[in-house]
Amino acid sequence: MTYQDLISSWSTFSNNIHAFSQQLGLDRLELECDHTALRVNSNQSADQLRQAFAKVGNIISDNMINGRPILIIELDTPLMMGSTAIECVELPYPGEKTYPQEGWEHIELVLDCGATDCDTLAQALLEKAPQLAPVLAGDTDVKVKMSSPKGDKERLANPTIAFKKNGLCVKIHSHGIKAVIASEAE
Template sequence: MTYQELINSWSTFSSEIQAFTQDLGLDTLALECDHTALRVNSNQSADLLRHEFARVGNIISDNMINGRPILIIELNTPLMMGNTAIECVELPYPSDKVYPQQGWEHIELVLDCGAADCDELTHALLEKAPQLAAIIAGETEIKVKMSSPKGDKERLANPTIAFKKNGLCIKVHSQSIKAVIASEAE
C-alpha cells in the first residue's frame, strides 16, 4: 500500500462514501468532514505511508490510542470529496485485527453539539436526523457502533457513532479532530 495507490483509489472511495452519506441522509446536514482514515495490516505499510504522507503534509498528532500509535496528518493540499475539502488523514498503526481490505476506510463528520458521551451524541444526531432512528435501533442491515476513544493526552470528550455497510464506514463525532488535538496541549 503506497501513497500513490491511495490517491489512485480516492475517486472510487469518495464516490462510494458520498452515496452512503446520502443513503443515511447525512448529506443534508452540512456537517464538517474533518478527516478521512486508512486501514493497514502491517507496521511496515504504516511506516511507509507515514514517510510518504510527511512529504505532502505535516504530522499534527502522533498519539497512543487504545494501545497503538495513531497519526493525524494535515495535508498541504486537501483531498476533495465532491465540493468538500478534507484537510486531514488519520493513519492508525495496525492492531491485532486484520482488515480484509487495506486503504481508505472511513470519513468522520463533526456534529458540533458538545456531547460528552454517546447518549448525548445520539440524542443530538436524532434531533437533526430522525430518519436514523431505525438504523441506530439495529433494525436495518447497517451496523452501528458507539465508542468513546481517547488518546493518552486528550482532555476533550469525543464520543463517536459509526455507521458501517459493505466495507464503508461513516463516523459522526462531537468535536473536530483539530479541537481534540488542541486539548492535548492544555
C-alpha cells in the same frame, strides 16, 4: 499498500462514501468532514505511508490510542470529496485486528453539539436527522457502533457513532480532530 495506491483509489472511495452518506441522509446536515482514515495491516506499510504523507503535509498528532500509534496528518492540499475539502488523514498503525482490505476505511463528520457521551450524541443526531431512528435502533442492514476512543493525552471527550455497510464507514463525533489535538496540549 503505497501512497500512490491510495491516491489512485480515492475517487472510487470518495464516490462510494458520499453515496453512503446520502443514503443515511447525512449529506443534508452539512456537517464538516474533518478527516478521513486509512487501515493498514503492517508496521512497514504504516511507516512507508508516514514518510509519503510527511512530504505532502504535516503530522499534527502522533498519539497512543488503544495501545497503538495513530497519526493525524494535515495535508498541504486537501483531498476533495465532491465539493467537500478534507484537510486531515488519520493513519493508525496496526493493532491486533487484521483488516480484510487495506486502504481508505472511513470518514468522520463533526456534529458540533458538545456531547460528552454516546447517548447525548445520538440524541443530538436524531434531533437533526430523525430518519436515522431505525438505523440507531438496529432495525436496518446498517451496523452501528458507539464508542469513546481516547488518546493518552486527550482532555476532550469525543464520543463516536459509526455507521457501517458493505465495507464503508461514516463516523459522527462531537468535536473536530483539531480541537481534540489542541486539548492534548492543555
